[in-house]
Amino acid sequence: MRLPKFEYFAPKSLEAALSLLSEQKEGAHVLAGGTDIIVKMNHGRLKPKALIALEAIMGLKGIRFHAQGGLTIGATARLAEVAFHSDIVTHYPAVAHAAQVMANVGVRNMGTVAGNLCNAAPSADTAPPLIAMNAEVTLASLKGERRLPLDQFFEGPGLTAMEPGEIMTSISVPFPPSQSGGSYKRISARCGVDIAAVGVGVMVILDGKTCREARIVLGAVAPVPMRAAKAESLMQGQEWTQKLIHEVADQAAQEAKPISDVRASAEYRRKMVAVLTRRALEEAHERASKQ
Amino acid sequence: MMKQFNIVGKDIPRTDAPTKARGAALYTDDMKLPGMLHGRLLRSPLPHALIKNIDTSRAASLPGVKCVITAEDTPKIKYGNWRLFPDTQDEYPLAVDKVRFIGDELAAVAAVDKDTAEEALELIKVEYEELPGVFDVDSASRPGAPIIHYYCPNNISVNRKIKYGDVDKGFSESDYVREDTFTVHAVSHAYLEPCSALAQVDLDGRITLWTSTQVPYIVQCLLASTLGMRENDIRVIKPFIGGGFGGKMELRTWEVCAALMAKKTGRPVKFTLSREEEFLAGRRRHPMKIHSKVGFKKDGTLVAKDLKIQLDGGAYNAMGPTATFLCGNFGAMLYRYPNYRFHGEHIYTNKPPASAMRGFGAPQSLYATEIQMNIAAEELGIDPVDLRLKNAQVSGDKIPDVATISSCGFVDSIKAVADMSGWKEKRKSLKPGQGIGIGCYSFISGGVFNWFNTQYPFSAAEIRAFSDGTVHLLTMASDIGQGSDTVLKQILAEELGLAMEDIRITSADTSMTPQADLGSWGSRVTLMAGNAVLDAARKIKEHLFGAVSARFNLNVIHELECKNGRVQSKVKADYGTSFGEAVAMVQKANRGEPLVARGSYTPRDKGLVTPAFGFGAQVAEVEVDKETGLVNVKQMWTAHDCGTVINPRSVEGQLAGSIQMGLGYALSEQLVMEGGNTLNTNFADYKMPMATDMPPSKVVHVDTYEPEGPMGAKEAGEGLASPTAPAISDAVYHATGYRCKDLPITPEKILQALEKEE
Secondary structure, eight states, X not given: OOOOOOEEEOOSSHHHHHHHHHHHOTTEEEXXXXXXXXXXXXXXXXXXXXXXXXXXXXXXXXEEEETTTEEEEETTOBHHHHHTOHHHHHHOHHHHHHHXXXXXXXXXXXXXXXXXXXXXXXXXXSHHHHHHTTOEEEEEETTEXXXXXXXXXXXXXXXXXXXXXXXXXXXXXXXXXXXXXEEEEEEOSSSSSBOOSEEEEEEEEEETTEEEEEEEEEESSSSSOEEOHHHHHHHTTEEOOHHHHHHHHHHHHHHOOOOOOSSOOHHHHHHHHHHHHHHHHHHHXXXXXXX | OOOOOSSTTSOOXXXXXXXXXXXXXXXXXXXXXXXXXXXXXXXXXXXXXXXXEEEOXXXXXXXXXXXXXXXXXXXXXXXXXXXXXXXXXXXXXXXXXXXXXTTOEEEEEEESSHHHHHHHHTTOEEEEEEOOOOOSHHHHHSTTOOOSSTTOTTSEEEXXXXXXXXXXXXXXXXXXXXXXXXXXXXXXXXXXXXXXXXXXXXXXXOEEEEEOOSOHHHHHHHHHHHHTOOGGGEEEEOOBOOOOTTTTOSOOXXXXXXXXXXXXXXXXXXXXXXXXXXXXXXXXXXXXXXXXXXXXXXXXXXXXXXXXXXXXXXXXXXXXXXHHHHHHHHTTXXXXXXXXXXXXXXXXXXXXXXXXXXXXXXXXXXXXXXXXXXHHHHHHTOOHHHXXXXXXXXXXOEETTTEEOOSOOHHHHHHHHHHHHTHHHHHHHOOTTEEEEEEEEEEESXXXXXXXXXXXXXXXXXXXXXXXXXXEEEEOOOOSSSOHHHHHHHHHHHXXXXXXXXXXXXXXXXXXXXXXXXXXXXXXXXXXXXXXXXXXHHXXXXXXXXXXXXXXXXXXXXXXXEETTEEEESSOXXXXXXXXXXXXXXXXXXXXXXXEEEEEEOOOSBTBTOSXXXXXXXXXXXXXXXXXXXXXXXXXXXXXXXXXXSOHHHXXXXXXXXXXXXHIIIIIOOOOEETTEESOXXXXXXXXXXXXXXXXXXXXXXXXXXXXXXXXXXXXXXXXXXXXXXXXXXXXXXXXXXXXXXXXXXXXXHHHHHHHHO
């Protein structure tokens, strides 16, 4: 397939990138790792007039972590950097795990968390654990910056709450509360390299034997990564028991809105939501109990 | 039995490995010629339709487009590999009047670059009259079904029957009779090099074609007949090939189009398929519906088998006739069936044609055989290993209408694999969710039946010996990545007492290498081309021995040998010279005439199936997650008999590749189709197992010596493709109680079965 003709920009500052984006208007796309955009262009599914690469903007690189401020993942931080970053592995193991198991080595070496989120595939692996951990995204435009909770970011397959002229500059995740734990579980047909057929990210906050709060986020079973709100509320303030976890897992499965496609049937996906929710909750509980 | 070898049996590194590892090997698509045009094919978007009109005028006038052709520009001559039966030749290079599957080729464009050619395709206007399509063997063979080829009103293009003994009487004398229906699905060869062909026209109008093929000679002959040319006007050269697995063993559309368009434009034309095209329209393994009935005595002795197989052939015959014949032979190749009946039907459907694929009907047929053996073992209360030992073919067994089995290490293979896997305890004592299972195979070492109707030997070799102590081996045998160049050099080096580096090889160039070789398929190359090389080498040796004998005035009773670069008396090595000096003496005696010998091999008096059989047994251990239905294959054990192992590392490579393919066939690979359309046309959604999915594997090569094979060798390339799926399937049954009779084994099927059980 012929690559459409397009202009390529690699501005060195965010301001320059934002100006370019507003000048070029529709048809301009922001490029981070390119692992989604270039593939789409190669298959003729995307014909941008201009690509604005973020690579040269120093301020968007890297990962920062403070015990008070929490974690900030820059827009051009690679998935591979996230996967084995020692603070992320220690404090956000669910996020690290998602970045470790998604896609393949090549994609992880080029792709970014920001790109994974902005591509807005329902199966995006980094979304469920990040939503579960209360992540926010920072969106910059010429008008200024705004922060948006990640669970309000997705609007449909490929659709987000980003306004024209906005660039995602970073993802922020608060420092995990005490007695909390997170987990991400995914399933796919092939163990090595694959797209998730179902993914579940959770975070639980304990108060002794009681579950103070739980967040359960389902991937690849709805048009967007979705929170299983009723399942979450079933857990709130309840004593942690095996029975409860089974009920919550079944409730999460009820809430999922899966479709059948080449990767799995809707029925199977729904069943797997229950299994993965339970397993994720168990792992999160174990992690929370150790804190 | 074991002979002493110097080079055969050693881990000789592949001669092509450094080149490939450096990325220096040139595949067809790497080649560029001055003025070369790029071709693209227009494919049907409909599974079944009449072509009312094709308007190529807009495409032809697009700047950069140099040639647009449809069937009207071709001689409209049909082709197909079964030249012996012209009725089976059912394919035109470009569709005439009708398209029969989504992806059927209608027109071709050649332009200055690939993008322009692609753009031109969109400008071709085709008017269709859509016809109803049929997508499975049941609806295609029903009376009144849409007719896919007018010559074949019932859509059944091949009927094959085998019968011996008295099957009905056999069943009436059986204590236990078992009847099952199995369905197996299509999978893709998924060779890493997509098909590619580059054609150039010489000044005298003759064509040179570089093409990614397993069968240069077949392509040469069929390209000639399809273009109305003479065979000698076509030169086919096989460059480096990135795998074939049966998917590149026919003349294909782009080869014809490249040649024809090169003739029309006077410029070289290259076609390379995309991965999407390969998945959408490429050849694949036959889906089959297999009905099998077997009868046993109480003690487990097999009495009778009645096998009916319907092959879903897709829109054209391709290599389907061979698969139809062979799946019937494979049905009775592993065990002794005193009474056997087979009926195979090759059925047209509006899907991409199925064709040869590693195992050539065996993976399907043996899946049914092996699963049914395991079911029977359980119901008869006999260990599956013991039931197999009781009925296994042994050396000297005669398979009626096929052949008498010469070397056969089947029993030893079963015993060895049971032993190394700890079968007896594990079958009894694994934890819930864990399982162990067995699958076996038998395979051919090349075919005998001359469906291509060649007038030449099946394999040939020419050896030119030089006074500098080197030789040049010329052979049409095709190294497609399996390593035949290395293996043939090993055989020759062994026979002539030379080192690997003393041998230069030229292979698979139809105008330079000796006629003929039927190609790389059916696990035929080591045995057949190996024998041809030996035949030529022995003729060379006769000349050398004569010269050395004369030079040293040896008594005629002296035996001579070629060893360590010398030609010498076996008992007195002093009576001898270097290989090069011996060659020089022969040349002198012949007044300068170069020392050249031709050798050939054609199987004769070996029945109609194969000159030699390979055997083996495999055990898989799995762990099944009973909540997700996911299967983790933890370990594979294999014991097999391929005769003399010429290159252990290559054989182990064949085994690893077979396990990888078997894993995909059993568990993850399938072409997801809807109304004739393939939905998963990329490697993200076509779930071929990756290196990280591979289980650990242990292997034992059972020691046998095949008298018909070169230095005792026989097949190792395809037989191993069969046992993995039944072994895994049996292990899954052992772990979960789910007996899979319709491949692939998916997590969903396992969960459904487990729910039913509860």
